[in-house]
Amino acid sequence: MNALDLDDVWKFYGDFPALRQIGFQVPEGVCLALLGRNGAGKTTLLRIVSGLMRASRGAVRVLGADPRDGAARARIGVLGHGLALYDELSALENLTLFARLYGLNDARGAAGRWLERIGLAISATGLVREFSRGMRQRLALARAFLHEPDLLFLDEPFTALDDRAVATLQELLRQAVRDGRTVVLSTHQLREALELATHVALLVRGRLAYFGPRTAEMLEDPSWLYRRYGEAA
């Protein structure tokens, strides 16, 4: 079964087609780097496959189900542009909330263990609004990985992360890939993404310009893909 299956997907904002005829399949266990310039449609595509919005046309299957299917969503982890944390709740309360929503058995215990894992156990009862940017970022990573999802959608996960959060994220992603989980991440940080990725999709103005395995050329010269398949090509 494919982790992700898109067939002729279109998304219109008014009359403007943000996505045009997108179609590809992502097998399970793959790490897909979703690349493209600003406005190429990466975030729109990730929002559609995450079940946050519906496609205007076409078919989307996530883990064999509709993205809004509850069973599918229980197996998906999403990290978007925002950190999705409540400033007025503590770190422990934030993680416990999402652990409960994802149906984890020992929600509070799981939250506590993740706080230890990301080095925030000492600040567990501190309100998130009092946290530094780096602490919030690590907490957001824990929120996305809390329920050990089979499929991860990460939108610009490396953007504005501090060194420690980058290290935490890279470690979590490498572990996820080793565990055979599927990871789809959009990013402008080509080198970090291509080092992790097994497959690459390039969007150009809402169209899929390239989809396939990551090649040696891409790793040696990360901008090669844009030169070969991007707008300049």
Added chain:
Amino acid sequence: MTAPAGTQPDTAPRVAARARRGFLRSALTIAAKDLRAELRTKEALNASLAFSVVILLLFSFAFDPTVEETRALAGGLLWLVFAFAGALILNRSFARELPNDCLDALIAAPISASALYLGKALANWLLLMAVEAVSLAVFGVFYNAPWTRQWWPLAGVVALGTWALTVVGTLFSALTVNLRLRELMLPLLVYPVLIPALLAAIQLCGPLALGEPLASDMMVWVRLLVGFDLIFTVLALMLAETALVG
């Protein structure tokens, strides 16, 4: 790095089944989260309470109503205050989720949109009931209204009327959350829909607020209020997914 012991959930289908069964638990989790957040910031609660108390006090001092005048205006005045105070609470309901894109995380979680909606509606209802309890106490003191004589019927009518306000207002709060003019749009959309429920609540609260029992011919208003609540609760639960995801 390995996963912390105990965080591995059961098999995915079991997790999904548990998520489906946990509709009410999810709603209560959302409600508890909203109440905790609101009680820490008191953003909507303070504004709503201040508005209610100030309006009741000003009206009392400005008109110094007699018992007969109070009988005539009690229902209307109370529900005018409740409705506008409610808008302050309802406006914050989904707007609270906008910073940090928290709404996306809730929508992506394996809970139904209707559970998310119901949780928010429950939290709004409890907050508004608290504001109304304080308002009624102020009303009793400053208008010499012995409403405690009809404590249970009044509480029932206020609860039903507040649920009508909440159930409609929470749905429109979800619909208008991404609008720049949501503070303006919410009352404009909610109040016309609420007219039947507000009429019923005003009619019923008039005598009850003065400690008088309901006449038998007033039961039609009770039935209207209950019917409104049932119909709009079902409608809102059905429309929650569309309102939140499209």
